[in-house]
Amino acid sequence: MTEKQWDILLRVVSGEKIDPLPVGFIIDSPWVPGWSGISKREYFCSDSAWLATNLKACDTFPEIIFIPGFWSEYGMCTEPSAFGAKCSWPVEELPHAARIVTTPADAAKVEKPDVENDGMLPFMIERLRQTQPIIEEHGHSIKFAVTRGPLNIASFLMGTTELMMGFYTDREDCEKFLNTITEFVIDWIALQKKHFPSIDAILMLDDIVGFVGDDDYMAFAHPYLKRIYDSCDFSVKAFHNDAPGLVCAPHLADLGVNLFNFGFEHGIDEMRELCGPSVALLGNLPPRDVLAGKPADEVCVEARKMVEGVKSRDGVLFSCGGGMPQNVSTEQIEAFCAGVLGGA
Numbered sequence: 461m462t463e464k465q466w467d468i469l470l471r472v473v474s475g476e477k478i479d480p481l482p483v484g485f486i487i488d489s490p491w492v493p494g495w496s497g498i499s500k501r502e503y504f505c506s507d508s509a510w511l512a513t514n515l516k517a518c519d520t521f522p523e524i525i526f527i528p529g530f531w532s533e534y535g536m537c538t539e540p541s542a543f544g545a546k547c548s549w550p551v552e553e554l555p556h557a558a559r560i561v562t563t564p565a566d567a568a569k570v571e572k573p574d575v576e577n578d579g580m581l582p583f584m585i586e587r588l589r590q591t592q593p594i595i596e597e598h599g600h601s602i603k604f605a606v607t608r609g610p611l612n613i614a615s616f617l618m619g620t621t622e623l624m625m626g627f628y629t630d631r632e633d634c635e636k637f638l639n640t641i642t643e644f645v646i647d648w649i650a651l652q653k654k655h656f657p658s659i660d661a662i663l664m665l666d667d668i669v670g671f672v673g674d675d676d677y678m679a680f681a682h683p684y685l686k687r688i689y690d691s692c693d694f695s696v697k698a699f700h701n702d703a704p705g706l707v708c709a710p711h712l713a714d715l716g717v718n719l720f721n722f723g724f725e726h727g728i729d730e731m732r733e734l735c736g737p738s739v740a741l742l743g744n745l746p747p748r749d750v751l752a753g754k755p756a757d758e759v760c761v762e763a764r765k766m767v768e769g770v771k772s773r774d775g776v777l778f779s780c781g782g783g784m785p786q787n788v789s790t791e792q793i794e795a796f797c798a799g800v801l802g803g804a
Contacts, residue, residue, distance in 0.1 A: 461525065461526070461527075461528075461529040461600055461601060461603045461604075462599050462600055462601075463599075463601070465525045466601075466603055468482050468525065469482075469484070469525055469527075469661075469696060469719075469777070470695060470696070472719070472740050472775060472776070472777050473695075473696055473718040473719050473740045473775070474775075475737060475738075475740065475774050475775040476774060476775065477772075477773050477774040477775075480801055481767065481773060481776075481778060481800050481801065482525060482777050482778065483523065483524050483525070483777070483778050483779065483796070483797050483800055484524060484525035484526070484527055484742060484777040484778070484779050485524060485525075485526060485527070485779050485780065485783075485784045485793075486526075486527050486528075486663075486700065486721060486742075486779070486782070486783040486784060487517060487526050487527075487531070487783065487784045488531045488533055488535075488783060488784075489503055489504070489533060489534075489535050489554060490554060490783065490784070490785065490786050491783070491784040491785065491786055491787075491788060492513050492514065492517060493513065494786055494787060495513075495517070495788065495789075495790075496512075496513035496516055496517070498513065499551050499552055500535075500550070500551065500552055500553065500554060500555075501549055501550070501551045501552075504534055504535070504549065504555065505549075507587050507590065507591060510532075510587065510591075511530075511591045511594060511595075514529075514530050514531075515594075515595075515598060518598070518600065519598075520790060521793060521794075521797075523797070524793070524797065525777065527604065527663060527698065527742070528603070528604030528606050528661070528663045529600065529602070529603060529604060530588070530591070530595055530600065530602065531604075531606055532584040532585075532587045532588045533584065533606065534547075534555060534580045534583070534584070535554045535555045536554065536555065536556070536557055536608075536616060537549075537555045537556070537557045537580060538579075538580055538581075538584065538608070539579075539607065539608050539613045539616075539644075539645075539648070540557035540560075540579075540613065540616045540617055541557065541578075541579030541580040541581075542573035542574075542575065542578040542579030542580070542581050542644070542648075543560055543570060543573055543578075543579070543613075543617055543644075544560055544573075544578075544579070545557040545558055545559070545560050545579075545616065545617060546558040547580075557616050557617075559616070559617060559618060559619050560617050560618075561617060561618050562618065562619065562622055563622070563626075563630075564618075564622075564626035564629070564630035564633035564634050564637065565630065565633055567614070567617070567618050567626070567633060567634065567636075567637035568632075568633035568634075568636040568637055570617070570637060570640055571640070572640050572643050572644050572647070573644055575644065575647045575648045575651045576651065581648065581651075585651070585652070585655055588602060588655070588656065589655060592656070601658045602656045602658050602659060603658060603659060603660055603661050603696075604659065604661045604662065604663050604696075604698075605648075605649045605652035605653055605659050605661070605662045605663075605692070605694075606652075606662070606663045606664075606665075607645050607648050607649060607662070607663075607664055607665075607688075608645075608664070608665050608666060609645070609664050609665060609666025609668075609669065609681075609684075609685060609688070610638050610641045610642050610645060610666070610681075610684045610685070610688075611623070611638075611666050611668035611669055611672075611680065611681055611684075612665065612666040612667060612668050612669075613641050613644075613645070614634075614637060614638060614641055614668075615668050617641075618637070620668065620671070623668075624671070624672075627676060627679070627680055634680070635680075638680060638684050639684070641684075642684040642687055642688060645664075645688050646687065646688055646691045649662060649688070649691065649692055650691070650692075653692070659694070660694050660695045660696065661694050661695060661696035661697070661698065662689070662692055662694050662696070662697055662698065663698045663699075663700065664685070664688065664689075664698070664699055664700070665699075665700040665701075666681075666685070666699075666700070666701055667700075667701055667702060667703040668703070669681050669685075669701050669703070669707070669708050670701050670702075670703025670704060670705040670707065670708070670723070671703060671705070672707060673707065674707055677707045677708060677711070678711075681708070682708075682711055682714075682715070685699075685715050686714070686715050686716075689715045689716040689717065690716065696718065696719055697715075697716050697717050697718050697719070698717070698718075698719040698720070698721065698742070699712060699715070699717045699719070699720055699721070700721040700782075700783070701720075701721075701722060701723070702721065702722060702723040702724070702781055702782035702783075703723060704723050704725045705723075706726060706731075706734055709722070709731060709734035709735050710734055710735070710736075712735050712739050713735065713736050713738045713739055717739060718738060718739055718740055719739070719740045719741075719742055719777070720735060720739050720740070720741055720742065721742040721743060721779070721781075721782065721783075722741070722742075722743055722744065722781060723781050723782065724743065724744055724745065724746040724747065724780065724781025724782065725781070726744070726781075727744065727769070728741055728743060728744050728766075728769075728770045728776060729769075729770060729771050731743070731744070732771075732772070737775070739775075740775040740776065740777065741775065741776050741777070742777045742779050743778075743779050743780065743781045744766065744779070744780070744781045745759075745762060745763055745766055745778075745779070745780045745781065745796065746780070746781060747780035747781055747782050747783070747784070747785040747788075748785050750762050750780075751780045751784075751785065751788055751792060751793075751796060752785045752786065752787050752788045752792065754792075756789070756791040756792050756794070756795035757795065759792050759795040759796050759799065760795040760796070760798050760799040760802070761799065762799065763778070763795070763796045763797075763798075763799025763800050763802075764799040764800070764802045765799075766778070766799075766800075767799070767800050767802075778800045780796075
């Protein structure tokens with residue numbers, strides 16, 4: 461992220477209306493490798509390929525704010541690998557982490573990993589450390605610490621169904637499990653900040669938060685999320701949850717979140733009313749069916765309609781409702797940007 465882009469992002473989260481209207485996307489391994497013409501396995505295994513493809517995205521779309529920017533990640537294997545999950549690496553598919561426990565009783569015994577040394581985490585840090593000089597030579601800096609959230613990590617380590625059932629059958633054990641994961645996440649964020657002092661933002665991703673009701677959110681999500689956000693004194697505190705549902709929206713301000721990427725099922729005006737004025741919004745074109753699924757000219761029309769339909773554009777970073785999906789072309793992204801500008 462360039463300093464100009466960082467300044468725009470800070471203005472967005474402060475509630476300003478930016479002219480011209482800003483565009484931003486969360487980009488990572490589902491989109492970057494295919495768009496740049498390499499396999500997913502090459503993207504994960506080759507630091508030079510990872511760097512080249514991310515630089516290519518920044519150079520191709522210099523006006524777009526990519527969040528988090530140069531995301532050093534190994535897909536959904538990133539955090540589970542530190543807990544000892546077996547990770548599979550298909551050539552053209554996203555990697556998969558196997559469960560390590562199946563019962564709440566076993567989950568309660570899981571030990572907190574050493575973020576300095578366990579799983580893929582050291583490789584993530586080392587990749588950034590080695591490429592940081594080149595990233596900075598190109599005018600960018602490392603601004604975001606990134607992590608999945610506690611429920612997301614727990615669902616990979618235990619299974620979503622088993623975790624949800626455990627909330628009702630073995631609450632105490634599930635709370636121990638979530639507490640361990642929360643302490644791990646706090647350590648992981650602190651380690652990223654330690655190695656890269658330029659970090660002044662966090663992006664936490666947790667779609668499982670969208671699968672629970674109000675009471676379960678307050679019991680099994682909110683306290684742990686709040687501990688994590690309270691642990692870091694950053695200018696930007698972003699949360700991604702593009703699962704259908706609105707359960708977390710009214711509570712984001714209490715968490716300290718000031719940038720929310722949400723599901724396309726909910727409009728920007730609806731989310732603004734639920735979140736309040738202190739939470740900037742990142743969205744909200746349907747990612748698969750419109751951005752990736754329609755011809756460029758139709759993407760342009762839909763993006764313009766999205767902008768024209770918003771009552772207030774203050775504190776909005778226009779994007780899709782979730783991360784950049786697979787198979788989105790350069791032409792579709794350019795059409796999106798043209799549509800946003802056309803709707804201003």
